[in-house]
Amino acid sequence: MGGILILLGVSVACWFWCEFTPAVQVALVLIIGYGVIGFLDDFIKIIKHQNLGLKAWQKLILQFILAIGFVWYAETHSFSTTLWIPGFNWYWDWGYGYYVLVFLILLGTTNAVNLTDGLDGLVSCVTIPVVFTLGFFAFTLGFTELEVLAAAVIGALFGFLIYNRHPAKIFMGDTGSLALGGTVAGMALLLKCEILLVILGGIYVAEALSVILQVASYKLRNGKRIFRMAPLHHHYELGGWSESKTVIVFTIVSCLFCAISFGLWVMKFVI
Numbered sequence: 001m002g003g004i005l006i007l008l009g010v011s012v013a014c015w016f017w018c019e020f021t022p023a024v025q026v027a028l029v030l031i032i033g034y035g036v037i038g039f040l041d042d043f044i045k046i047i048k049h050q051n052l053g054l055k056a057w058q059k060l061i062l063q064f065i066l067a068i069g070f071v072w073y074a075e076t077h078s079f080s081t082t083l084w085i086p087g088f089n090w091y092w093d094w095g096y097g098y099y100v101l102v103f104l105i106l107l108g109t110t111n112a113v114n115l116t117d118g119l120d121g122l123v124s125c126v127t128i129p130v131v132f133t134l135g136f137f138a139f140t141l142g143f144t145e146l147e148v149l150a151a152a153v154i155g156a157l158f159g160f161l162i163y164n165r166h167p168a169k170i171f172m173g174d175t176g177s178l179a180l181g182g183t184v185a186g187m188a189l190l191l192k193c194e195i196l197l198v199i200l201g202g203i204y205v206a207e208a209l210s211v212i213l214q215v216a217s218y219k220l221r222n223g224k225r226i227f228r229m230a231p232l233h234h235h236y237e238l239g240g241w242s243e244s245k246t247v248i249v250f251t252i253v254s255c256l257f258c259a260i261s262f263g264l265w266v267m268k269f270v271i
């Protein structure tokens with residue numbers, strides 16, 4: 001229910017205060033679309049009592065359809081296929097290869113955000129500074145409508161945190177976490193900061209990388225593990241950190257990643 005409430009909060013806020021430009025429309029399609037994928041996954045788990053939810057290939061097909069939707073938007077609105085390299089202000093045109101990257105960014109970001117959702121309030125506290133920073137990027141580029149969208153997401157997350165802080169009374173499930181992943185990935189694509197997303201979403205990257213390394217180590221090193229448990233937040237929990245301490249530290253680190261991203265973004269206009 002938490003994920004549904006987040007989606008409702010964002011949708012209602014956008015309905016009243018957001019101009020429905022093509023950029024906002026495609027962003028909302030990604031947010032709601034990934035939220036629907038998450039809802040189907042949650043529905044199967046809870047109602048049908050199937051622990052795995054949607055099968056991996058089913059998720060991939062649905063995510064591929066959403067990626068195709070963004071590619072269609074890019075093609076019909078003369079969207080740039082050039083990547084900006086932060087820190088160097090280099091530009092690299094990927095041509096049609098950019099659309100493969102779109103799929104990888106959407107797939108990677110949504111699943112990484114989903115992995116981060118493991119403790120009370122964690123993914124919300126980590127995501128608020130990320131979306132705030134993306135909102136600032138939108139402000140510098142004059143995308144007022146994306147600023148409003150970012151504000152709507154932040155407001156929904158603060159409202160959700162009232163009931164999701166430890167001990168949580170409500171959970172967002174895959175409905176909310178995949179929708180947040182769609183938010184972050186969609187805004188990064190629309191604002192042309194695809195490479196910077198690796199730093200901006202540093203916590204997401206660390207969480208996903210910890211799972212990849214753990215699985216690879218277990219399979220290649222005869223059952224040996226790198227971490228006590230993956231994703232990364234569980235490693236620190238098993239190391240003695242309380243749930244609240246883990247959330248606070250991860251939030252602070254997320255803010256530091258956002259500050260670095262802020263600096264690199266400003267350099268884009270100075271250098």
